[in-house]
Amino acid sequence: MRQLLLTTLVAIAALGTSFQAADAAVKYPYCIQLGADNTQCSYKTLKQCRAAAAGLDADCIRNPKLDFSRA
Incomplete structure (x- = not known):
């Protein structure tokens, strides 16, 4: 029973990490x-x-890290 609980917790932790990544x-x-x-x-x-950006001293720009030329 304890082994099953431990295995389940490890699996849940691994899934959570992959979703964050x-x-x-x-x-x-x-x-x-x-x-x-x-x-x-x-x-x-x-x-x-x-x-x-509404009401802020802010601008909206295209993400400079993305390559839009391939669109």
């Missing part, structure tokens, strides 16, 4: 730029970025 690998095409050194690329659409 997958999330970290997502590259979003739009970024909010809140200053020279503060760029956060976490938007799927320009509309989402503009909604987040």
